[in-house]
Amino acid sequence: MNSVESILKKHPRAGRDALIPILQEVQENQGFISREAVVRVSKHLNLPATKIYGVATFYNQFRFQSKGKYHLMVCRGTACHVKGSGRVLEMAQKALKLKPGQTSRDRLFSLEVVACMGACGLSPVVNVNGEFHAKVTPQKLAKIIQECREMESKNGH
Amino acid sequence: MIELRVDGQTIEAKEGETILSALKREGIHVPTLCHMDGLTPTGACRLCVVELEGAPNFVPACSFPVAPGMKIQTRTPKVLDARRTIVELLLSNHPDDCLYCARSGKCDLQELSQSLGIRQRLYRGKRNIKEKDMSSPSLVRDPEKCILCGRCVRVCEEIQGVGAIDFVGRGCKAFIGTAFDQGLNVSSCINCGQCIIACPTGAIVERSYIDEVVAALSDPKKLVVVQHAPAVSVTLAEEFGMEPGQDVDGKMVAALRRIGFKRVFDTSFTADLTIMEEASELAQRIQTGGVLPMFTSCSPGWIKFIETFYPDFIPNLSTCKSPQQMMGAIIKSYFAKRESIDPSQIVSVSIMPCTAKKFECNRPEMAPNHIQDVDYVLTTRELGQLLRMFGVDLPSMSPQSADTPFGERSSAGKIFGASGGVMEAAVRTASYLLTCQELPKLELQPLRGMKGSKEIKAKLGDLEVGAAVISGLGNARKILEEIRNGRKDLQFIEVMTCPGGCINGGGQPIGADKEAARNRMQALYKIDQSEKLRVSHQNQGVKRLYEEFLGKPLGETSHRLLHTRYSHRDVL
Numbered sequence: 001m002n003s004v005e006s007i008l009k010k011h012p013r014a015g016r017d018a019l020i021p022i023l024q025e026v027q028e029n030q031g032f033i034s035r036e037a038v039v040r041v042s043k044h045l046n047l048p049a050t051k052i053y054g055v056a057t058f059y060n061q062f063r064f065q066s067k068g069k070y071h072l073m074v075c076r077g078t079a080c081h082v083k084g085s086g087r088v089l090e091m092a093q094k095a096l097k098l099k100p101g102q103t104s105r106d107r108l109f110s111l112e113v114v115a116c117m118g119a120c121g122l123s124p125v126v127n128v129n130g131e132f133h134a135k136v137t138p139q140k141l142a143k144i145i146q147e148c149r150e151m152e153s154k155n156g157h
Numbered sequence: 158m159i160e161l162r163v164d165g166q167t168i169e170a171k172e173g174e175t176i177l178s179a180l181k182r183e184g185i186h187v188p189t190l191c192h193m194d195g196l197t198p199t200g201a202c203r204l205c206v207v208e209l210e211g212a213p214n215f216v217p218a219c220s221f222p223v224a225p226g227m228k229i230q231t232r233t234p235k236v237l238d239a240r241r242t243i244v245e246l247l248l249s250n251h252p253d254d255c256l257y258c259a260r261s262g263k264c265d266l267q268e269l270s271q272s273l274g275i276r277q278r279l280y281r282g283k284r285n286i287k288e289k290d291m292s293s294p295s296l297v298r299d300p301e302k303c304i305l306c307g308r309c310v311r312v313c314e315e316i317q318g319v320g321a322i323d324f325v326g327r328g329c330k331a332f333i334g335t336a337f338d339q340g341l342n343v344s345s346c347i348n349c350g351q352c353i354i355a356c357p358t359g360a361i362v363e364r365s366y367i368d369e370v371v372a373a374l375s376d377p378k379k380l381v382v383v384q385h386a387p388a389v390s391v392t393l394a395e396e397f398g399m400e401p402g403q404d405v406d407g408k409m410v411a412a413l414r415r416i417g418f419k420r421v422f423d424t425s426f427t428a429d430l431t432i433m434e435e436a437s438e439l440a441q442r443i444q445t446g447g448v449l450p451m452f453t454s455c456s457p458g459w460i461k462f463i464e465t466f467y468p469d470f471i472p473n474l475s476t477c478k479s480p481q482q483m484m485g486a487i488i489k490s491y492f493a494k495r496e497s498i499d500p501s502q503i504v505s506v507s508i509m510p511c512t513a514k515k516f517e518c519n520r521p522e523m524a525p526n527h528i529q530d531v532d533y534v535l536t537t538r539e540l541g542q543l544l545r546m547f548g549v550d551l552p553s554m555s556p557q558s559a560d561t562p563f564g565e566r567s568s569a570g571k572i573f574g575a576s577g578g579v580m581e582a583a584v585r586t587a588s589y590l591l592t593c594q595e596l597p598k599l600e601l602q603p604l605r606g607m608k609g610s611k612e613i614k615a616k617l618g619d620l621e622v623g624a625a626v627i628s629g630l631g632n633a634r635k636i637l638e639e640i641r642n643g644r645k646d647l648q649f650i651e652v653m654t655c656p657g658g659c660i661n662g663g664g665q666p667i668g669a670d671k672e673a674a675r676n677r678m679q680a681l682y683k684i685d686q687s688e689k690l691r692v693s694h695q696n697q698g699v700k701r702l703y704e705e706f707l708g709k710p711l712g713e714t715s716h717r718l719l720h721t722r723y724s725h726r727d728v729l
Contacts, residue, residue: 035337039729048320048345049336049729058327064337 003029004037008044016047023056032063060115065103068110070148072096073127077116084137085124089113091138092126095145108152109145159225164232176218176229177205187231188240188269190357191306192219194671196315202306204240204269207231215239241273247304249280251358258302258359263667265357266304287332292340294519295348295364295512300332303360309333309352316656318631319462321346333360336729345465345728347630349458349654350512350536350663363512363664366533367543373504373533374417380498382420383413384484384563385508387428388574388659389537391680392510395666395673396541397551402676404684407556409540413508414557416547420492422563424507427483428570428582429693430702431455434477434719435579436587437710439649443620448472450623450640450647453579455479457517458654458663460723462630467637468725476720480573481507481514482523484563485530486718491706492562506533508540510574510662513654522721536664565698568685575678576628576658577604577611580651584615584624585692592618599691605682607657607675610636612647623647629656 007025011018019041026037033056042049056062074089093099096109103110119125122134126141133144158169161176163185170179175198180187190202198220206215210228215236230236248270255261287300307324310333314320321344325334335344353361373381390406399405413421439451454460454475463470478486484507489500507514511534517523518531535543544551558564569585572578581601588596603613604624609632612625623646627633633652640647655662660677661669669677685691693699707714 035729038336048314048323050320050323050334050344051314053334053336053338054323054325057325 004040008040011044014045016045019045019047019052019055020059023052023062027062030066032066034064060113063101063110063112065101065110066107068103069108069152071110071112071129072145073112073114073117074100075115075117075119075123075125075127076113077120077123079116079120080124083123083135087138088124088126088136088141091141092145095142109148159223161223161226162228164230170223172223174223176207176216176221176223176227179223180218180231185231187218188272189219190265190269190304191308193308193311193355196311199307199311202243202304204243206236206239208233208236237273241275244269244273244275245279248275248278249282250284251304252284252301253278259362259365260356260359260667264359267358285329285332290341291364292342293346293348293364293516294342295350295515296341296346296353296361297364298333298341298361299359300334301360302358303333304358305331305333306357307333308355308357309361312351312355316629316631317347317349317351317458317654318634319345319347319349319466322352339729343728347458347461347465347654348513348516348663349630351655353512353663354661354665354667354669363536363539364515365539365542366515366535367539367546370506370533370535370543371546373506376504378502379504380419380496380502381417381504381506382422382488382492383418383506383508384422384424384427384481384488385409385413386424386481386510386574386659387571387578387681388510388662388665388677389508389540391574391677392537392660392665392669393540393551395669396538396544399552400676401669401673402680404680405551407558408551408554410559411554411557412544412549412551415549415554416543418506420560422484422488423559423566423570424480424484425566425570425573426563426696426698427480427487428455428573428579429567429696429699430483430487430719431477431480431573432569432579432582432586432693433699433703433710434483434715435475436583436590438475438477439583439587440590441711443622443648450625450650451475453651455573455579456513456652456654456659457511458513459630459633459652461513461516461726462633462654464723464726465728466634470637470640471723471725474723476722478523478719478721479514479517480570481509481534482517482530482721483719485518485523487563487702487706489528489530490718491702495562500528504533505529505531506535507531508537509534510537510659510665511655512536512663514664537662538664538666541666562698562702565690565696567690567693567696568688569691569693570696572681572685574659575605575681576653576656577601577606577626577651578658578681579653580604580624580626580649582693583649583651584617586694587622588615588617589692589694591620595692600685605678607671607678609656615649622649625650627651628653628658630654 098111100113124136126133126136168183187205190204200217200220205218207218208230209216290298391404394403394405410421452474493500515534523530569582609629615622615624657674661674
């Protein structure tokens with residue numbers, strides 16, 4: 001929790017208007033917004049924890065579970081939508097048994113939906129750990145996920 | 158004053174007010190849904206839209222300020238059509254289950270859809286599905302009936318200073334939830350139920366224990382007894398269509414007997430007992446240098462509030478149990494012994510204006526030897542339901558009086574139901590205990606009324622005591638902060654969780670405005686005005702209880718049965 005403390009130290013006497021910058025710093029530092037962080041920030045800003053959770057869930061950028069080893073970002077922007085990213089996301093949810101914002105129990109995969117990654121010419125786009133995959137179909141995505149799994153079991157043995 | 162033209166008429170308005178408040182004063186009705194008097198307007202539902210000449214779109218009357226010379230139309234076909242569409246869209250995401258809904262007949266959405274003449278489901282879309290939250294012993298939330306007006310959120314945050322619920326998520330996936338979408342039982346909810354009163358639909362209702370009570374009533378092996386709180390007799394009439402502010406005490410006692418309760422006791426009796434204990438505790442704290450100011454402990458929402466948000470003030474809380482729990486404790490000890498019956502065979506039911514009482518009776522420290530002192534709590538609304546279920550017509554009952562040994566009460570115990578009542582009763586008795594003389598004038602006018610924060614300097618013999626009366630926990634926060642910051646002139650503080658006290662509690666009949674709450678309060682003071690026994694220390698039943706059983710206030714038996722302890726609650 002020391003890192004949250006040091007973030008809060010940078011915002012002495014902060015009011016509710018500082019909430020979003022603080023949450024962004026916490027997420028950048030820890031990768032996600034933990035319960036402990038919400039409680040600590042709520043004490044610092046004198047805001048109900050529920051309010052903080054409400055604000056944080058309003059924005060796509062905040063997540064409440066740590067990222068998995070393989071972090072999949074599925075673009076649901078307009079261009080990707082037109083090119084069928086809805087079915088790609090469906091496939092991702094089915095294959096990983098995850099909903100957007102969740103991380104698998106083995107911490108291997110996490111899934112996130114984003115609005116646009118600025119690569120509309122390659123749509124539909126999926127980003128795995130910063131690497132772009134272009135013109136992704138459900139079948140192609142299944143293969144990508146399979147490759148991640150294979151890499152894992154190879155490394156494991 | 159400025160002038161507006163509304164539907165061709167000229168009306169006057171005050172500078173700075175909203176269109177809605179000007180229209181209301183003139184008796185021009187504009188439907189609202191998310192609006193609540195006295196709270197920040199949000200303009201979320203847009204039902205109050207009106208046409209404003211020169212404006213490109215409709216404007217929401219609830220949040221749009223008046224300006225000189227405005228020309229407003231409130232009922233053109235375009236406006237009516239817009240309002241109808243809004244309600245139709247709300248209904249498209251609402252379960253069609255009015256027949257089974259606890260709020261049927263008292264639902265704003267239902268009323269709007271009727272008054273706007275909606276006769277079919279026009280929009281059929283995918284409905285949001287989300288499970289009910291049944292985790293709380295007091296409240297049940299059904300998100301599918303929620304229309305996201307945010308009234309519960311504003312009451313919880315702005316009036317009660319709690320903020321247990323808020324909007325979670327965004328857009329069509331938004332819902333009202335707690336931090337991390339957990340159950341209410343593990344949230345910072347204090348169970349007060351003001352959200353039920355605020356909710357325009359059936360999305361929040363009390364957790365009902367009617368089935369359990371009906372089962373107990375038909376069990377020949379059980380002795381089912383009931384107590385009723387001071388504020389219930391002046392509001393129950395509303396459940397049967399009568400005007401707010403009528404006292405139906407005797408009729409209610411008769412009705413309770415009719416449906417099978419073997420004994421009917423009056424919680425005002427233990428309110429008198431509470432005064433004996435609490436006044437003695439206050440005197441002891443003042444004389445021995447105990448922790449001051451002392452806070453009253455009758456209101457279970459307030460207790461949970463302190464335990465959750467201000468644990469450092471726990472030593473300031475009176476250790477007295479609430480009147481409900483005192484009654485529960487003496488029923489299963491003194492009364493059980495007197496009737497030679499095992500406490501486990503008694504089912505103790507209480508009728509309360511309160512949803513937090515349902516939580517209170519479940520507290521582990523209120524169940525010696527794992528036998529709960531009070532088994533089930535029904536709200537005023539549930540009692541109305543129970544009576545209708547049993548076909549008992551309250552208005553036509555002939556009045557009866559409550560049972561011995563806990564039926565006698567002073568009117569000081571009765572006014573517990575209004576904010577300021579506990580303080581008034583306590584001052585009457587404390588003054589007598591210290592001077593052995595009755596106060597020349599029993600009424601303490603400055604402590605009466607609906608104001609959320611009232612203060613006096615009370616003269617108790619030679620002693621001058623700074624006393625404050627608070628209702629609505631948002632107001633309590635203010636005074637707690639003042640005390641934290643070093644305020645020292647207060648010795649005794651009464652706090653009621655709900656604005657105006659129990660007469661406006663979370664378990665009371667739906668649909669009461671400020672005027673109705675005032676009438677309920679007046680009904681209690683009328684009783685106080687018209688009765689002879691007006692001080693707790695002259696209650697012969699209480700005196701007898703001390704002689705035969707308890708000994709003296711703060712004595713060993715009292716300490717064991719009538720006092721309790723509190724602990725810090727660590728929740729999100």
